[in-house]
Amino acid sequence: LALANIGGTIPAELGRLPHLNTVFLYKNKLEGSIPPEVGNITSLAMLDLSDNLLSGEVPIELSNLKSLQLLNLMCNHLNGSIPAGIGKLANLEVLELWNNSFTGSLPPDLGQHSALQWLDVSSNSFSGEMPPALCNGGALTKLILFNNGFSGSIPAGLSRCASLVRVRIQDNRLVGSIPTGFGTLPRLERLELANNSLSGRVPTDLSQSLSLSFLDLSRNMLQSSLPSSIVSMPNLQSFLASNNNLTGPIPDQFQDCPSLSVLDLSNNRLSGDIPASLGSCEKLVTLNLMNNRLTGEIPATLATMPALAILDLSSNLLTGRIPDNFGSSPTLESFNVSYNRLSGPVPMNGMLRTVNPNDLIGNVGLCGGVLPPCLGASSAAHSAAQRRHVRHVLLGWLIGMCTVAAVGLAVAIGRWAYKRHLNGESGFFLPFFRGRAEGKGDWPWRLTAFQRLSFTSSEVVACIKEANVIGMGAAGIVYRAEIPRTRSVVAVKKLWRMETADDDMDRNGELIGEVNLLGRLRHRNVLRLLGYLHNHVNTMLLYEYMPNGSLGEALHGRGGLLMDWVSRYNVAIGVAQGLCYLHHDCYPPVIHRDVKSNNILLDSNLEARIADFGLARLMVRKYETMSTVAGSCGYIAP
Secondary structure (H helix, E strand, C coil), X not given: CCCCCCCCECCHHHHHCCCCCEEECCCCCCECCCCHHHHHCCCCCEEECCCCCCXXXXXXXXXXXXXXXXXXXXXXXXXXXXXXXXXXCCCCCEEECCCCEEEECCCCCCCCCCCCCEEECXXXXXXXXXXXXXXXXXXXXXXXXXXXXXXXXXXXXXXXXXXXXXXXXXXXXXXXXXXXXXXXXXXXXXXXXXXXXXXXXCCHHHHHCCCCCEEECCCCEECCCCCCCHHHCCCCCEEECCCCCCXXXXXXXXXXXXXXXXXXXXXXXXXXXXXXXXXXXXXCCEEECCCCEECCXXXXXXXXXXXXXXXXXXXXXXXXXXXXXXXXXXXXXXXXXXXXXXXXXXXXXHHHHHCCHHHCCCCCEEECCCCCCCCCCHHHHHHXXXXXXXXXXXXXXXXXXXXXXXXXXXXHHHHHHHHHHHCCCCCCCHHHHHHHHCCCCCCCCEEEECCCCCCCHHHHHCCCCHHHEEEECCCEEEEEEEECCCCEEEEEEEECCCCCHHHHHHHHHHHHHHHHHHCCCCCCCECCEEEEEECCCCEEEEEECCCCCEHHHHHHCCCCCCCCHHHHHHHHHHHHHHHHHHHHHCCCCCCCCCCCHHHEEECCCCCEEECCCCCHHHCCHHHCCCCECCCCCCCCCC
């Protein structure tokens, strides 16, 4: 009776069927508690009550189910502790309890009397130590305990469990060192130990693994150097070790990194040069080395990496110039070298023409490009010093003369304007200043890009006209901007202005800071913020253009887009993955505040992209209650 939309409670009469083998009631709307009578079904092997609205505690009578192989209670509202007898069930292979409100310790005998294969108790409030015998049966493949309050050390037996494929025990209170042996497990693919209080050394045997693809040691208290060959594991795709106390150099062993796509060693005490061999990592997309003690120059080989999109070298001790070839990097979208000791002119080619100035600040010697212009050579400075006195004298006379002339002109214009007012004529300058205040004047637009852009601010502004409006709502007006020169199309959201100029100035400053954070988000199911345009009055956000419009229009609108159930399922999965990224993988987390079908956009492959994330709290309150859509598909739901 799974997926049957059944409501009500689980009938106690089930206990009168002692020969029942399987009870599958998952993904319904069942409420109330689990009846103790279920413990009378002595032949029961499979019990799946997941994805319901069940509450209360797990009945101790379930410990009587000696034939039970699978117990799945995930995604309910259950609480209390797990009966100790569950740990003594000799046939138990799968125990899934995640996403409830359970407390207390896990049964200490769990895994000791059975060949446990799968244990997932994540996202609860469990505490105490991890059961020491989880892999006694030699069959444990997946151990998922994250987001609880487990304490104590990692059981040494886990690092000898040859059947393990995934170990996800991050976000707990574990202490002690990482046991040696995980690197020798033949099937281990994911090892996630982040956000605990683990200390000691990074085990050297981890670099021997032939199967690890994801290794996360971040946000602990590890104190050692990195094993010399840890970055050259053949299947390693992501290595995260940020926010520890790691010391020593970054291993120069990147010649053999065939799969590495993410390397995050930020917020440590690493020293020495950045290895030039990093340029050999052809699949590396993200490289974050910020806030260490790295010295030397930026290797020019980093700019030639074919997949590198995000590079953060900020808050180090790097010297020298920014290599000229970074501007022509084929894929680089985010480049942050702020707070180093770099010097010389900023290259003016490629993406560096529109790099965010905040990503370059803190380098006293950098100049040019998006920064203030470079000073002249020393010889020119000497010549200028000889003429300084004469210039000062001439400048003083010029300022005095201009001041007298300006005062006289102002008096004359004032008298003339006053006479016009007495005669009932409109002021000459009023339309000009009103146009400026309304953002219709020629205040210069400044373009800040979060990735490589092939157009200029003037080309975007030229598309901001009524004929190109495709959306209007709580956040602002959305335009479809087609750039003829590059044949590219972007969506431009011009945000609503505040009611007063003072409000505009305050909101603009806050908004720019918020947008700079949102521009660093990267996920396949989150709409990419390409950059923004702003001046003293207005702000416009530049987004990817989604040709298939919004999910709301596809489901209920006039667009004629047909979505089968497979496509709808894929969209739901994509939205869930995108929200999970915003809530759990971003720092600080991003809360959407307005998730609805009109804020889910569809690309050309009907992949979901979450839009309008993180802006709701900055909008004017009176505009937040309703949004309307205008125009054709492809809009960004305001």
